[in-house]
Every structure is written in C-alpha cells, then in structure tokens.
Amino acid sequence: MKTKQIVKQARDFAAPFRVAHGRKFRLRDFDPGDTLELKSEDKPRAKEALAIGVQALAELQDKLYAQDRWAVLLIFQAMDAAGKDSAIKHVMSGVNPQGCEVTSFKSPSSEELDHDYLWRCMKVLPNRGHIGIFNRSYYEETLVVRVHPELLAKQKLPAPLVTKSIWKERFRDIRGFERYLGHNGILVRKFFLHVSKKEQKCRFLERINNSEKNWKFSSDDVKERGHWDAYMEAYEEMIRNTATPEAPWHVVPADNKWFTRVVVAAAIIEALASLDLHYPRVGPRQLKELAAAKRALLARK
C-alpha cells in the first residue's frame, strides 16, 4: 500500500475519536464498544491493517530521528485494565528503541512532592527526533488527585493557593504548558482509552482467574473502581478543558483491544504525517565527498 493511502486510512480511523475543541465535549457521546463499521469477523483484516500501520510508523520514526528537529509526546490515560500497556506494546512494536522512551508515572515520591507537579514530567520530555510516551502523566493531577482530596493535601502547597479554582488553574496551566511544548517543536497527542465499567469487571476477573495474569491484579484497582462515577466526571472535565487543536485528545473505544490498537496507531501515523518529515538533504559539497569516498573505497581492496 502507498504511504498516501495509509495516511488517508489512518485519518479515517482516527478522526471520529479526536476531540480538538473541548467546549461541548460529553463523554456519553462516545461508546467504549464502538468499532466503526467493523465486526468481530473483521478482526483479521484489522490485524492486517495494524501490521501495515506499524511498518508505516517505523518508517516515519526513522525520518523523525534522522531529521532531528521535531519531537513527539504521546500521553496515555485510562482507568485500570483499559489496555494502556498492551496498546503501547503493540502499536510501538516496530519502532527503533533508540528513538523512543516510555515513562510510567506512579504515585509521586517524596522528592517529587517537594517540587511543582510538572517537574518530574519536564525531566523526561522527549529529545528532538524522539518519541516520548507517558504512561499516565501530569493529567493525574486533575484525576486521581481530584477524586482523592487527601492526595492534594499531601502536596505541601501553600494554603492560600488551594482554593475552589485550583482545577481550573491546573487546566489553564496545562494548556499553557502544552502550547509551550508546541512552540518548541514537541508535537503532543493525548489518548484516553475509554473502557466500560462492565468490561473492566471482566478484565479484573480474568486477571484473578488466569494464573498468568495474577501479577497484574491489585486489590487497590477494585477500590478505585468504587469511585467510577467521580473518575468519569473528572475525565470529562479534563478533556473539556484541555482538548485543543494543537494538543487534541483521542477518546479511544477500549472494550475491544484489537480496535483500540488500530485507532491509536492511526492517530500516531496521522500526527507524524502532519510533520514535514524527510531525511536530511545532502548538498552539492557532501555529494562530492560521497563520490570521492566511494571512489576511494572501490580503488582499494
């Protein structure tokens, strides 16, 4: 398949799930079970499309790396068991590990709590030419910290700064931060893997019943599930306030993992294709040098 065709197909898969203007965003307009027009018997076709996409991604990344100008930051947020890890694993399976770093953000350490909340994220922003993946991110500051006010209390913020407006301020600061990244050549794309409460229950049960998956199960995850509605409200508010044309969210249906991967790959291909990526162009002087080097190599044994 030609690159142009792959990019067009990617656009068709990603567009229905992209939120670039959050003002009217409502989570209930997005169905976690959506697979567009694909049925489960189309799974093999979807897998094939994913394989083609993974190859296209590898080629785009190669140019990104060689060109050494742009960087790409991919942010993944989701409830537990929505499939963040496996989406990252499958979609990025073809990329050169030298140009890609994944960072998983857990509960902040005491050193991290001693700084502003963007500090730990800033330190691991992708280099030029690289793709950085945040598995969870500074968005947790508007999610878990909002659902659990005791976490905010632990942040040692000066009391006068902790007011009713704190979430609005965080949204504004994050929008500003992402604008700043854009101005510095870091393209930001954000993914919310949208799983249903019913499917999450099935996946938790699978983690309990299947001994090979036991290690993935944590009883804390079940506790967090108890706050489902509060999380959904927080996610909705977050997307409403931080979806922008420069740093859009993708609300990716996550009840069918095969479809999740196709949409995530499509959105990344589309993002990379939107950059003017090309191998560094060689000037007349370098061409001469190359020709001389070739002659020298061929002349000797």
Ligand code: ATP
């Ligand atoms: P998985 O469970 O699939 O392995 P995960 O991303 O859920 O992956 P965990 O180690 O289970 O990884 O959880 C990380 C935890 O850290 C999450 O509960 C998340 O809410 C929490 N966390 C991340 N960032 C922050 C933050 N800034 N403040 C408080 N908690 C945070």
Ligand code: MG
């Ligand atoms: Mg977890």
